[in-house]
Amino acid sequence: MPELVLWDIDHTLMATRGLGGELWGQAFEQVTGMALREQASVTGSTERVILRETARLHDIPYNDGLFVRFADALGALHVRRAAEMRERGHALPGAAALLAALVDQGVRQSVVTGNVRQAAEVKLAVFGLDAYLRLDEGAYGEDGERRPELLRAALERADVAPQDTVFLGDTPADVAGGREAGVRVVAVATGKTSASDLRAAGAHSVLDGLTDTVRALNAIGA
Known part of the structure; x- marks a missing residue:
């Protein structure tokens, strides 16, 4: 082994079962003030890349500070909705x-x-x-x-x-x-x-x- x-x-x-995508969209709106219209491809990618490419789709400037705020928001949403994820x-x-x-x-x-x-x-x-x-x-x-x-x-x-x-x-x-x-x-x-x-x-x-x-x-x- x-x-x-x-x-x-x-x-x-x-x-x-779809909850991850819902939380992602909610975190995106929290940190950008803009509703998620379209998300960049997620298969096999990382959150940093997905956020950068999704921000570009919405004409939002990307920087490391945006990723840090997004990561904090996304983590907090997972904590808040853990029971729903279990269900x-x-x-x-x-x-x-x-x-x-x-x-x-x-x-x-x-x-x-x-x-x-x-x-x-x-x-x-x-x-x-x-x-x-x-x-x-x-x-x-x-x-x-x-x-x-x-x-x-x-x-x-x-x-x-x-x-x-x-x-x-x-x-x-x-x-x-x-x-x-x-x-x-x-x-x-x-x-x-x-x-x-x-x-x-x-x-x-x-x-x-x-x-x-x-x-x-x-x-x-x-």
Whole structure:
């Protein structure tokens, strides 16, 4: 087994059933004073990039201060509506069992996500997944714009070499980022991308889901 397993969050470990988008739009309006008309593409991106590109769509000047205010607002909204997230969303089938199985095997685990940290922590806590993860060793939307940057930040925090790490995600951006960072990628076809497209993107292994714990462990430990 690898020394470290890093997880994407949305559509890899959980689904929020549209609430995440609602909170994003609310935070955008709070910090810009403008209702969200159109959001830039979110698949496989980070909150910093999504905010910058969405601001451009609305002719709003972007700077780091805007991102800091947005991150604070988005995190606070997740805290405020955590109970609603628990009702509307869910951990993906098999996620908790696989996280627990990896802990039992002595594998360290954290997250690499485009979410801002407070939002990520709320999501993981709401669905009972945070107990299996070393969140201080992860990387979040505040840590960079591209997936490879985030992965390298997590590797540095965990003090683990790329060759001793596996990253699980559900998008071609996850696959490309993992390969660029030098980690092995196990892609999970639980998002919008098919298993065949994840293989074509270069994933080292592809799972249809997380329900088969033994199969998932074998893919991670291959």
